[in-house]
Amino acid sequence: MGKNEAVPTPANDGQPGGLLIVISGPSAAGKTTVGCELATRRERAIHIDGDVIQRLVVSGSVTMEIPPPPGALDQLRLRFAAALAVADLYRAAGFDAILSDNLFGEEARRFIVSALESDPSWPLHFVMLDPSIEAIRERYRRRPGGGYSNTLTPEVLKDAVESTPRVGLRLDTTGQTVTQTVDEVLARLAEAVVDPASLRAAG
Structure with missing residues (x-):
């Protein structure tokens, strides 16, 4: 199978349901682009962009800052x-x-x-994109829009990455293209599966 050919979903292999693959990372790490490209490489897949869901809030949206303003965490959850x-x-x-x-x-x-409890029989894949701060800054400079605020800086979000439980797959994507990152995610997908025991061990 070539790199750009669709990978069969579990439904086509006689499994009960599809995969859940979560892509996280700082702004400008490329998670939305990677997630969309990854979906095109599966045989039957959807891509859910959290920012798109946030834009469903037509009025009353609260922007996340540090510390979170009133209502921000509620809307995030x-x-x-x-x-x-x-x-x-x-x-x-x-x-x-x-x-x-x-x-x-x-x-x-x-x-x-929550994802593990929604149906324990379905695996959860968690991928953290973790490029260097220098790479994030460079990508941000090339972006036409925003991505950071006065409180959500590359340094703050890098610390946030480090505070995240080390479960699933963590990738240093510094210097990688989107295609290279997606190739690596697919090649190492088994490593991205979250073991509930490892989540407890991660503190």
């Missing part, structure tokens, strides 16, 4: 819950669900626990 609900719906129909979002620290742990 609602966004994660909505993403997981969509993922579960499509997985039940045999689609792989690839979710790209900002999952760090204790909020990442909460999401992972």
Whole structure:
């Protein structure tokens, strides 16, 4: 099978449902692009972008800052819950669900626990994109839009990555193209499966 050929989903292999592959990483790490490209490389897949879900809030949206302003964490958790609900719906129909979002620290742990509890028979794959701060800054300079605020800087988000439980697959994508990152994720997908025991051991 060539690198750009679709990989069969579990539904086509007689399995009960699709995969859940979660891609996290700092802004400008490329998680949305990687997630979308990864979905195109699966035979039946959807891509869920957390930012798109946030934009469903037409009025009353609260932007995340450090420390979180009132309502920000509630909206973030609602966004994660909505993403997981969509993922579960499509997985039940045999689609792989690839979710790209900002999952760090204790909020990442909460999401992972929720995902594992939603159906313990379905595996959860968690991938953290972890390029160097220098690489993030360079990618950010090339972006046409924003990505950081006065409080959510590359340094702050790098610390957030480090505070995230070391479960699944953590990739230093410094110097990689999107295609190279997706190739590595697919090649090492088994390493991305979250073992509940490892989550407990991660503190």
